[in-house]
Amino acid sequence: MTILITGANRGIGAALLAHYATAGEAALGTARKPEGALLPLDVTEPESHAALARRLAGKPISLLVCNAGVYPDKGQRLDRGYSAALWAAGFATNVTGVFLTVQSLLPNLRAGKGKIAIISSSMGSQARAPGGSYIYRASKAAALNLGRNLATDLAPEGIAVGIYHPGWVKTTMGGPEAEITPEAAVAGLAARFRVLSAENTGCFEGWDGEAIPF
DSSP, rough: OOEEESSSHHHHHHHHHHHHHHOOOOOEEOOOOOOOTTOOOOOOHHHHHHHHHHTTOOOOEEEEEEEOOOOTTOOTTTTTTTOOHHHHHHIIIIIIIHHHHHHHHHHHHHHHHHEEEEEEEEOOOOOOOOOOOHHHHHHHHHHHHHHHHHHHHHHGGOOEEEEEEEBBSTTTOOOOTBBHHHHHHHHHHHHHHHHHHTTTTEEEEEEEEEBBOO
């Protein structure tokens, strides 16, 4: 069985890939501009998904981690920011990209009776709305909604879906003032993925196991 992690060239994705490799797991990573052993995947491009699906045809996937994401609206101002192009880019990666990844690799997940982990954010919680970061918050809320509905539709096939907040992590996206290291986030996320099952499919949890309100 194989674990596949999108957006594995840096940050949490790279840390997850290293974690599973160290544990002796068969893990593959993708990147828009891959280096080394990473596989090419631009999650915004349907043909890129089709090419990856052809490359992985017949390979069972036990865990698909939809990690690739962008935060396009840092520092934007409500009165003159948040262009339509930024909205399109945010949703193309954070929402459509997740759906296309799941859709294109569904035969592999079915073959492996696999699980799907969607890396969202507590910033997508509608119960927590402190304002700002409208594109990122809206796209992560949509990713949460997508994951919840996928959990319903894939439950009869035994494919569990979890949606996860990785914490505020010291990465390029999170910045140096973030609260936790990538290693701490990854250890927590891997623990969450291990216990994902038919019983808790559709869960929205933090890296530390905290249940996050929708």
